[in-house]
Amino acid sequence: MEKYKKEMDYSYTFGIFPTFELINNKPECVIKIMIHEKLKITDDTKKLISICKEKHIEIEYCTKQIEKIVDKENTLIVGVFKKYTSVLQQNSNNVVLVNPSDMGNLGTIIRTCLGFNIKNIAIIAPCADIFNPKTIRASMGAIFSVNIKIYNSFYDFQNQFSNNNYYSFMLQATKSLQSLTKEDKKLPFSLIFGNEGSGLDKNFLDIGQSIIIKHSKNIDSLNLPISVSIALYEFSK
């Protein structure tokens, strides 16, 4: 066990909450649970230990190991899991993130998607590391309840979801989210968002319906997790 690196074929959940999400939703990927000697026995930790026993998940008491790999001092529970790949459900409503670069944003978006019942997320590479513990922490473990597939190009995504209704979110769009009627929001949908800094390339103006979330001229743009969340809210109404 060493400090997390992208190249590793395993990763970590730091803290009890994402570790619960891991063992409940992806028990087959868990390698072991590590516990720090300072961990206090509470109802939550008892529950965690009992689920581990029930699912035959190894528990290791290894304070030094934990201190070697965590990034915050007060992390007393660490889950170790094998990285895995997922497939997206055909004909699903989904969110497409083109080149997202910030792990905190990515985790927040994953969690909000789950909050609006979007369980299929496509990510176009290059992109932030979905399995970095920072992404997992920002998702609060929601990452283990959704399907995420990384595509090398948007074209690859299109091939699988040629029947979806595409909505490209970009500042150059003329149609506003605010003006969409119920009929404009067609299922199954793919809501497409660009990189934090550069947004979607202007080619996306020709891909499906381009949409802008109207905002005041006092700011350049809404930030990415905010835009995705507002779009999810509107499309799930």
Place this chain on the structure above:
Amino acid sequence: MEKYKKEMDYSYTFGIFPTFELINNKPECVIKIMIHEKLKITDDTKKLISICKEKHIEIEYCTKQIEKIVDKENTLIVGVFKKYTSVLQQNSNNVVLVNPSDMGNLGTIIRTCLGFNIKNIAIIAPCADIFNPKTIRASMGAIFSVNIKIYNSFYDFQNQFSNNNYYSFMLQATKSLQSLTKEDKKLPFSLIFGNEGSGLDKNFLDIGQSIIIKHSKNIDSLNLPISVSIALYEFSK
């Protein structure tokens, strides 16, 4: 000049973007602009320097000073400004944050408020430090374009805005944001949100109309900046 501390009566903007917002919107509070020797002359930096001259703002070239106070190595421009207080406009639509604790969240919310033309923000103490450079950075300088007033209690806020229509966002509410009609969203409004972890106290169920943003059972709650943004979107439609 020393590393930022809450007790200081001045603070910093780190980087060119928030520094622009500072000198354009609160020139009377600027003490000076500090420039690192590695700063490259671009159109943006030329523009910044020219605005400083025009507004008689002192520019200091002081590499070591900057390196002593910044938290990220590549910060080459720092604005130094005196902290100030603001008053909220009477009868304004506003957002009320009760005990927000995270500076990143606070900055993101300030920026999103400005994005939806809400320029009056009430914060009920105790709360995160609005002038910490982290808050300013997360707001991308939007903090200099809005009025923020810190109240010691919600009661103090109510005294000033007794005619506003209150909407308390909380998980215990029965009325959903999604179900509000145009008539339900009365002006001027105060959208009230609780702390990141604990939300609003249940006493707020009796303050104005309590509202829940309906989400799936797969997550406990939407995060604070996401909730505020969705509410602002809906109320500004």
